Structures are given as structure tokens and as C-alpha cells.
Amino acid sequence: MNHRYTSPKISLGSILKWQVSKLFHKQKVIPSSLPIVPQNNLPKGEYLLWLGHASLWLRLGITTVAIDPLLGNIPLHSRYSPLPIPKENLYADVILITHAHYDHYDKPSVLFLLEQNPKTIIVAPNGFWRYLKGKIARERCFEMQWWESVMIGDLFITFTPSLHWSNRIHLDMNKALWGGYVIQNGSHTVYHAGDSAYGEHFKEIRERFEIDEAFLPIGAYRPETIMKHNHTNPPEALQAAEDLGAKTLIPIHYGTFKLSDESVDEPIEWFEDLIRTQTYPFETKIVRVGEIYRFNTTSTLKST
Numbered sequence: 266m267n268h269r270y271t272s273p274k275i276s277l278g279s280i281l282k283w284q285v286s287k288l289f290h291k292q293k294v295i296p297s298s299l300p301i302v303p304q305n306n307l308p309k310g311e312y313l314l315w316l317g318h319a320s321l322w323l324r325l326g327i328t329t330v331a332i333d334p335l336l337g338n339i340p341l342h343s344r345y346s347p348l349p350i351p352k353e354n355l356y357a358d359v360i361l362i363t364h365a366h367y368d369h370y371d372k373p374s375v376l377f378l379l380e381q382n383p384k385t386i387i388v389a390p391n392g393f394w395r396y397l398k399g400k401i402a403r404e405r406c407f408e409m410q411w412w413e414s415v416m417i418g419d420l421f422i423t424f425t426p427s428l429h430w431s432n433r434i435h436l437d438m439n440k441a442l443w444g445g446y447v448i449q450n451g452s453h454t455v456y457h458a459g460d461s462a463y464g465e466h467f468k469e470i471r472e473r474f475e476i477d478e479a480f481l482p483i484g485a486y487r488p489e490t491i492m493k494h495n496h497t498n499p500p501e502a503l504q505a506a507e508d509l510g511a512k513t514l515i516p517i518h519y520g521t522f523k524l525s526d527e528s529v530d531e532p533i534e535w536f537e538d539l540i541r542t543q544t545y546p547f548e549t550k551i552v553r554v555g556e557i558y559r560f561n562t563t564s565t566l567k568s569t
Contacts, residue, residue, distance in 0.1 A: 271429075299553065300554075311326070315558075317521035318333075319457075321333070330361060332361045334355075334375060359417050359422075360386070365396060386406075388446075422446060425470050431443040456474070458480065462496060463501040479514050482517055483535075485527075487526035502516060
């Protein structure tokens with residue numbers, strides 16, 4: 266699958282050169298200093314709960330949604346920030362999966378949540394059924410094309426494009442789509458970007474939606490020659506929020522796994538420096554892992 270929303274292919278030579286250089290320039294492992302806010306249970310009412318990396322739990326109206334749930338470690342990478350809530354106390358009516366990469370589709374976490382609630386519905390990119398066969402009834406897995414929408418409970422969910430790619434192993438390269446989600450009810454509109462490089466799709470989303478909170482990735486950006494095609498760094502995320510016309514930007518995708526060359530805490534330190542020294546046409550809110558964020562309720566539903 267090749268499309269204008271597909272990240273440019275990085276040569277094998279560039280990747281091997283990067284990996285070899287890491288062998289000769291091993292970085293000292295510095296633990297994350299980011300605070301964790303422990304919780305015993307999911308909160309009442311409408312909320313957002315960040316579990317680290319790209320994993321969000323939110324409740325709008327009567328529906329509880331998990332986005333890219335990741336409740337433990339992933340292959341070759343251990344968590345720097347622990348899960349802030351016992352996984353046994355997690356529950357979701359709907360699971361949204363942005364793409365197939367291991368740090369976004371964590372199969373053990375999804376299967377655990379399906380055991381917790383056998384009636385859970387999964388919304389995933391088109392082509393994703395290949396990863397879920399035999400694990401969930403076909404009619405409870407909605408595969409979405411870019412810009413396609415589905416109504417689940419009281420929520421209107423739209424799958425939006427991102428500038429990225431998707432695979433689990435080399436043989437399934439881009440056999441399933443990738444993207445983000447806009448989640449709406451009658452009073453609120455939330456956007457989760459998934460993984461994305463900076464691109465024109467943020468302006469395209471603005472043409473269709475009025476975004477209240479935009480949850481945008483700010484980590485995994487070094488070395489720039491490789492990562493700029495796949496992820497946004499802090500200044501790019503801030504520009505993306507402006508392109509989106511978002512009312513509030515909340516940064517995610519940092520502080521939990523070390524997937525690239527910057528230190529675990531560098532993305533949020535850079536982000537904090539930018540918002541301290543520059544002015545932006547939107548609010549910013551840094552939500553700590555485990556912190557409960559309460560939504561404002563002043564927006565109106567708009568989609569085309």
C-alpha cells in the first residue's frame with residue numbers, strides 16, 4: 266500500500282548504520298524523573314486518564330474508551346513509567362487501535378481487556394482483522410478506512426489519516442492502515458493522533474472537525490534523519506495543534522519507553538521550554554501518567 270499518507274521508506278543501510286553506531290556509543294541509562302499519579306480504580310464521570318506512551322482511557326457520556334492500551338512491557342523494551350492503575354481494575358466498552366506497531370497494538374493487553382469485558386467492541390484500521398482472527402467475533406471488530414465513521418453507544422468515532430506506516434513483521438508491511446481518531450458526542454470533540462510525522466493531514470482534519478483536546482505525540486524523534494519521517498518532535502506537535510485549530514494540546518508518547526536516541530525525559534523538557542518562552546493560539550496542558558483530566562464541555566458537534 267502506497268499513499269500520500271505513507272511515510273517515506275528508510276533505506277536498510279541507514280537503519281543498520283544507526284544501530285551499529287549505537288553499539289559504539291552506548292548511552293548511560295538514566296531513569297525517568299517524571300512523577301506518577303497512582304489510581305486504584307477508574308474515576309467516575311467524564312475524564313481522561315493517561316497510562317503512559319500513547320495509551321489513553323477516557324469516558325464521554327456513558328461510554329468508556331481505551332485507545333492503544335498497553336498494560337506492560339513490549340518486545341525488547343521495558344517500561345520506564347509503571348502502569349498507574351492495577352490492570353485488573355481496567356475496563357473498556359470500546360478499544361481503538363491506531364496501527365499494528367507493537368507499542369500501539371499490544372496483543373496481550375487487548376486480549377486481557379477482552380477477557381475483562383467480553384462485550385467490548387474493537388475499532389481498528391482497515392486490514393487489521395488479520396491480527397484479531399479467532400480472538401473476537403467478526404461483528405464486534407469494525408475496520409475503518411480513512412475518514413470513515415461509526416456510531417458506538419453515544420459516541421461518533423472517525424478514523425483519520427496520519428503520516429506513518431504499519432506492520433508487525435516484514436511480510437505484512439502496510440497490509441493494514443494506520444491513523445488517529447476523532448471521538449465526539451453532542452458536547453465534545455477529542456482527537457488522538459496515533460503515530461505521525463508532521464504533515465498536511467492536520468489541516469485536513471481541521472476542515473472537518475472543531476477539536477477541543479488534541480492528544481499529540483512529542484517523543485521518539487532522534488536520529489532526525491530517520492525519525493522525522495515517522496514522528497513529531499515538540500515544536501512540530503505545537504505546529505500541528507495550530508494547524509488543527511485545537512483548543513487544548515496535551516502531549517503524549519514520551520516518558521514510558523526509550524524507542525529512540527533522545528533521553529526519556531527530553532521530549533517533555535523541550536516541550537515545557539517551548540511553552541514557557543513562546544506564545545501559542547491554544548492552551549497546553551501537561552498531564553502526568555495516572556493524572557485525571559476533566560473535560561470542559563463548551564464545544565459543539567461538527568463533522569463533514
